[in-house]
Amino acid sequence: MIINHPLLGPRDAAEFTYLGDASMIDRPDWQAEDAAEAFYDYAYLRDNLAGEHRELWYHEAGDRSWLVVTRDTTTHEISKVELARDVARARGRSK
Amino acid sequence: MHDLIAITALGGTTPRVDTVAGVTCTENPAVALASVAARLGQEAKAQKALAKLIDASAPDVGQHAGGTIAAFWSTPDQWMIEAPFESHEDLADQVNSAMGDSASVTEQTDAWTRFDLTGDPLASVLELLCILDLRKISAGSVACCSIHHVGCFVLCRSPEEFSIYGPRSSAGSLHHAIVTAMRSAL
Numbered sequence: 218m219i220i221n222h223p224l225l226g227p228r229d230a231a232e233f234t235y236l237g238d239a240s241m242i243d244r245p246d247w248q249a250e251d252a253a254e255a256f257y258d259y260a261y262l263r264d265n266l267a268g269e270h271r272e273l274w275y276h277e278a279g280d281r282s283w284l285v286v287t288r289d290t291t292t293h294e295i296s297k298v299e300l301a302r303d304v305a306r307a308r309g310r311s312k
Numbered sequence: 313m314h315d316l317i318a319i320t321a322l323g324g325t326t327p328r329v330d331t332v333a334g335v336t337c338t339e340n341p342a343v344a345l346a347s348v349a350a351r352l353g354q355e356a357k358a359q360k361a362l363a364k365l366i367d368a369s370a371p372d373v374g375q376h377a378g379g380t381i382a383a384f385w386s387t388p389d390q391w392m393i394e395a396p397f398e399s400h401e402d403l404a405d406q407v408n409s410a411m412g413d414s415a416s417v418t419e420q421t422d423a424w425t426r427f428d429l430t431g432d433p434l435a436s437v438l439e440l441l442c443i444l445d446l447r448k449i450s451a452g453s454v455a456c457c458s459i460h461h462v463g464c465f466v467l468c469r470s471p472e473e474f475s476i477y478g479p480r481s482s483a484g485s486l487h488h489a490i491v492t493a494m495r496s497a498l
Contacts, residue, residue, distance in 0.1 A: 225455070227445075231458070232457070232458060278456070279457065280456050281386075282387055311352060
């Protein structure tokens with residue numbers, strides 16, 4: 218499998234490690250009223266999709282960047298690759 | 313006073329040199345390194361300070377640039393700085409004062425070992441070592457990749473001269489991989 222890194226171009230999947238669902242970017246507010254419940258959901262509950270899935274990959278043997286890869290879990294077709302920091306910042310993180 | 317003997321990453325008192333056919337692999341311990349990471353929101357300021365330090369534009373993705381003090385791109389808004397150890401033993405301090413508050417600087421000299429590959433045909437050695445697209449690599453390119461399961465930087469200084477940086481603790485494995493590839497390919 219080849220992952221088309223947004224900066225470095227096509228790189229072999231062996232250079233990457235997989236973390237999991239990209240929803241892990243959306244870490245709940247620890248000071249919120251419902252923080253305990255939100256963290257339970259965040260840590261343990263995942264949608265197990267058959268189809269298009271956004272997931273976090275780490276370019277361990279490359280530039281060490283985190284990527285958000287949109288992959289079809291039934292065909293392994295990768296339709297989109299973004300830098301995770303761009304995705305996180307677009308959602309108002311890192312401020 | 314302790315009577316200490318300086319040794320290279322491979323354990324010798326002089327750098328190891330291996331030649332197979334027209335290609336030479338030279339261990340190069342004479343280099344000082346420091347990493348620079350631009351701080352959040354100060355990326356432009358850091359690039360400017362870096363450009364002043366290396367007397368060239370801050371290297372873009374997959375590039376290296378500079379003179380006596382040179383920099384190569386390692387990841388977005390991060391670079392490694394290299395300079396001769398003899399004249400820049402305190403490189404991290406020098407880089408730190410040059411960057412000011414715009415970036416965080418970490419001493420890296422003893423974390424890495426460098427092997428310089430010179431000669432021809434280097435491409436046939438490198439294509440056994442790493443999965444980089446060597447046709448896209450030209451003088452001034454740098455790439456990070458896995459060699460023998462060891463994460464390395466590969467710098468192309470010219471088609472006949474490459475430098476490979478790998479973790480110092482894996483110097484023996486990396487050297488073994490390079491020399492084995494040279495013997496297989498040449």
